[in-house]
Amino acid sequence: MQVYRHRLITRIWHWVNALAVLVMIPSGLMIFNAHPRLYWGNYGANFDHAWLSLPRWPGWLTLPSTYDLAGARHWHLFFALVLAFSLLIYLLWSLANRHLQRDLRFRRDELSAAHLAGDLRAHWEMRFHDPEDPRAYNLFQKASYALVLFVLLPLLIFTGLALAPGMWPWLADLFGGRQSARSLHFIAMALLTGFVVVHLTLVILAGPVNEVRSMITGWWRSPEAEPGE
Secondary structure, X not given: OEEEOOOHHHHHHHHHHHHHHHHHHHHHHHHHHOOOEEOOOOOOOOOOOOOEEOOOOOHHHOOOOOOOHHHHHHHHHHHHHHHHHHHHHHHHHHHXXXXXXXXXXOOHXXXXXXXXXXXXXXXXXXOOOOOOOOOOOOHHHHHXXXXXXXXXXXXXXXXXXXXXXXXXXXXXXHOOOHHHHHHHHHHHHHHHHHXXXXXXXXXXXXXXXXXXXXXXXXXXXXXXXXXXX
């Protein structure tokens, strides 16, 4: 059985977003290397108390791979625009075609303890798709996608704007100061990185060829389907 699982707009946004994140995380780590300490409030310098202090990230994890703050900022800011505008277009389109309301809405029966236990058991047994409707998202998929779409990505965008020199000063104040905005930006990046790692792990466990093909062509094939079906 083959199912048309992903619309064109979803597939385009997925790959554009993947490219943007793939560039922004390592370029952001290079920017972080300029001062690998995090603070709360408006100010933070070498002799101030930092709530988090990390060693500098190695070159194989950063973009560029050698220390280049200006180059990292150019990569980061360009793809920040790509990320922000692609997210805006995707959300507006998904509202218009009711993808968000239809596929990501939490239904009352899904929030029951029995349904939650069933989803946990299905994941533990590596059954990631509903055999009756492979297009349907389970509770954990809905929760993780909603977290990314409506919390992490907007938080990254707005804290990034708060850090940009010459942008609206009130935006930094909204987050409790520029250093607080920087800390929140780093936390959101860490959570998004964790989501990417878990997402890729589940894609591998669910069958990478089938999953990647469905995100390129839109068509997903049931593992039980016969060749050519």
